[in-house]
Amino acid sequence: MLHIALVEPEIPWNAGNVGRTCLALGARLHLVAPLGFSLDARELRRAGLDYWPRVDCVLHAGFAEFLAAARGLGEPFLFQTGASRSLFDLPPPADALFLFGSESRGLPREVEKAFPGGGVRIPMAPASVRSLNLSSAVAVAGYWWAQGQ
Numbered sequence: 640m641l642h643i644a645l646v647e648p649e650i651p652w653n654a655g656n657v658g659r660t661c662l663a664l665g666a667r668l669h670l671v672a673p674l675g676f677s678l679d680a681r682e683l684r685r686a687g688l689d690y691w692p693r694v695d696c697v698l699h700a701g702f703a704e705f706l707a708a709a710r711g712l713g714e715p716f717l718f719q720t721g722a723s724r725s726l727f728d729l730p731p732p733a734d735a736l737f738l739f740g741s742e743s744r745g746l747p748r749e750v751e752k753a754f755p756g757g758g759v760r761i762p763m764a765p766a767s768v769r770s771l772n773l774s775s776a777v778a779v780a781g782y783w784w785a786q787g788q
Contacts, residue, residue, distance in 0.1 A: 640734055641666035641784050642712045643777055644705065646750055647741045649675030651683035656774035658683075658694040664781045668696045671705045675741070706753055712736045715754040717746055718780065720770045722758035726780060729759065731787030737780055742773050 643666050648654050654670065661668040676683060678698070684691055699705035709715075713734030716726070738754070740746035751758070761771060761779050771779065 640713065641781065642669060642709075642736045643667070643781065644669040644671055644709070644736065644738045645773070646671040646702065646705075646738060646746055647673055647675070647744075648739075648773070649742050650773070651676035651680040652685065653742065653773040655683045655685065655691065657777045658696060659690050660774065660778050660781055661696075662690050662694050664785055666695075666781060668694055669699060669705060669709075670696060671699045672701055702747065702749055702753075709736060715757040716759050716780070717750060717754055717757040718761070718776060719746060719758045720760060722760040724759050725762045726759045726783055727762060731784045733788070735784055737777070737784075739773060739777060 641664060643657065643661055645654060645657060645668070648670065654676070658668055697708070699708065713736045714732040715736045715738060717738045738746060738750060738757075740750070761776055763771070770776070
């Protein structure tokens with residue numbers, strides 16, 4: 640199974656798009672508070688369309704609660720722009736936990752400490768952009784995983 644965790648996401652329409660992608664992949668979405676929006680936000684519902692009620696979504700009160708639940712969910716992949724390993728150089732595992740940080744700050748250090756050596760990047764053309772939009776990165780990674788199943 641695939642688990643996708645958004646750690647402290649800030650933008651509701653990104654979370655809505657990620658939720659829709661999770662539904663398409665059959666993945667479980669984990670939202671780790673604090674969130675930069677309400678789950679009742681109009682933008683979240685609009686991006687998730689009428690699919691949002693069907694998204695398998697778990698809300699965690701904070702990283703400590705998430706960490707307690709995350710052990711055993713699958714091989715961890717921490718998506719970081721500066722990671723040395725390319726996602727595409729790795730074989731997709733049967734069970735995976737993808738961790739994505741907030742749009743403006745990335746993953747907190749406590750995440751890196753909890754999952755040492757899990758950093759991966761999505762390759763991009765040199766000197767092109769710093770990173771992809773959060774929901775785009777989730778889609779790229781999710782379908783990389785799905786093609787290996």
